[in-house]
Amino acid sequence: MKWTLALFLLFFAGLGWGLGPQAPHPTPLPFVTPPGWPTPSYNFRNNPLTKEGFELGRKLFYDGILSRDGNFPCASCHQPFAAFATLEHPLSHGFDNQFTTRNAPGLFNLAWQKEFHWDGGVNHLEVQPLTPITAPNEMAGDLPSIIGKLQKDSAYRRLFREAFGEGPVNSQRLLKALAQFSVSLVSARSKYDRMKKGELAFNQYEQAGYLLFQQKCASCHREPLFTDLSYRNTGMSADSVLKDKGRMRITGRKEDSLKFKVPSLRNIYLTAPYGHDGRFPNLSAVLDHYATGIVQGPTLDSLLKKGIALSANDKFYLISFLGTLTDTAFVKDPRVGEPGR
Amino acid sequence: MNEKDSLPPAHLSAVVLAGFRASAQPGRVRVQFQLTIDGQPLQPGRQYADPFGEPYTVERLRFYLGHWKFSPGRPGISPAPPPTDYPADPAGGDPSGYFLFDSQDSATGALTLTLAAGRYDSLSFLLGVDSLHNVSGAQTGALDPIKGMFWTWRTGYVMAKLEGSSPLSKLPAHRFEYHIGGFEGKNNVLRTLRLGLPPGQQLEVRPGMVSGLLITVDCNAWFGGTLPGTRPIHIASIPSCTEPGVLARQIAENYSTMFAIKEILPGRAAP
Secondary structure (H helix, E strand, C coil): CHHHHHHHHHHHHHHHHHCCCCCCCCCECCCCCCCCCCCCCCCHHHCCCEHHHHHHHHHHHCCHHHCCCCCCCHHHHCEHHHCCECCCCCCCEEHHHEECCCCCCCCCCHHHCCCECCCCCECCHHHCCHHHHHCCCCCCCCHHHHHHHHHHCHHHHHHHHHHHCCCCCCHHHHHHHHHHHHHCCCCCCCHHHHHHCCCCCCCHHHHHHHHHHHHHCCCCCCCCCCCCCCEEECCCCCCCCCCCCECHHHHCCHHHCCEEECCCCCCHHHCCCECCCCCECCHHHHHHHHHHHCCCCCCECHHHCCCCCCCHHHHHHHHHHHHHHCCHHHHCCCCCCCCCC | CCCHHHCCHHHHHHHHHHHHHHHCCEEEEEEEEEEEECCEECCCCCCEECCCCCEEEEEEEEEEEEEEEEEECCECCECCCCCCCECCCCCCCCCCCCEEEECCCHHHCEEEEEEECEEEEEEEEEECCCHHHHCCCCCCHHHCHHHCCEECCCCEEEEEEEEEECCCCCCHHHEEEEEEECCCHHHCCCEEEEEECCCCCCEEECECEEEEEEEEEEHHHHHCCCCCCCCCCCCCCCCEECCCCHHHHHHHHHHCCCEEEEEEEEEEECC
16 A cells, blocks of 8 residues: 555656656755855845756856857856966957956855956846956857847757746846856865865965965955955056056046955966966066065055065965965866866 | 724724725826927937037937836825835836836837826836846846846946937047946936926826826937036037946936926726
């Protein structure tokens, strides 16, 4: 009797499975905040993570369909092996042999960011992709034709339905899917993180570098995100071609001239070159800048008026420490890599 | 002290409210927009003159409206429902609650609102998209960024835009473009506008009926200079405004004077 009932239930469970595509019930995907980290800024209530939504976002992220000529998926400038920055490019390359105007940032721990871009001009993760998608020197697309292409694609129609239910393929669903993927890029499995958990110890160089870091760098590159998400002028003169005034373009305030967002130092070994315009080819160049290259100016950060005194050994120790922020488990995680690879 | 007097006030108001709700069957009103210049309906492609005599041609006018409220007529004459927020309901309900007027899309020439039956003598609405919808991520319906009213370099909606050409513009192809936005701080361009019906007239909203209202939209208001508080905008010297700031706020002050209720249109039976 019990067996009959069990078989009966199994039969209907099987039916329900078979009905999946017609009546989609996306599978919830938990978002795990690493222990000791702040509460995410992203509001998951308006876009609950699901396996289907995440996988759709992942497919879109790696698909040239979002660019005008098909050559520039998000991943063309945000490469997983470079912690989702562009490997060895001061400025990335976009449609029709054009350069971008700023260095592509690595994409990780976006759930804790309230503002995006070097100047913080974008106020929500979901609308960020609109900038590269429509910028004529990046993906050079236009929204109506991208939505049109997705609507004509039967595979995408099915994936959108599985992720978001019945209803049209529209920009809101596109952006929410991309956000489900990008918000899930959490980097918290580096040697530093494992040291913090007591799973392993730093060697003496890393430890010396960590102490120096805490004294000289951590007020802006605050743990555990390794950024305080503020905007600061770090004494870099404006490039004569780009003439980039940074945050001032957004706020219109003179006080914000030449200020840029403090970037995270996580995965920094993977994201060279450095600086908002990629002017520093390697970490030595960055540290040399802080030690002796600061350009004085009215909006220079008060912490940098005298530069940061660093001996040759200090630089060596700091660079040793920064290596502990490389999260190989994250960049090689097949769940965030290109689908089907 | 009799039993009636001992009723607690909350109880009393509940009875009153229940009675009121029972009588307040909703009706509908169709608000139709008509572009004008100097009081005459705008003819597409025709050259007009701004208040300073500068010749110009309108190519496109777009604006967002939301948060509609209708205020009742004088007490005693009609049931007096309180002013309420009525979401725009063009084509059977926009998920965003907003209405986008587009001079190049005749389907956006009117919107229909569902509201409590009664008599009304004024209305108000928000010109623009409230700050919450500018900071809450991907939106849809009238607020879909596909509508071309969304800034990507600095998140936020273009609340209103006027584009056209004038031989006096120094920009390529003699174009002029005013894209007006900014939802925070001192250069916030959001404006709540209140329009009165013509003196002595009331808009009657009845169950089963669609009442009609014609609102004129004067393109010349964008250039200001004729009403107090407005700033003259000469196409020859200012052919563009494409970012939030002082200029955008001043143009918003100008275009906030562009609406007027022209007349109550004949009602018809609801479909």
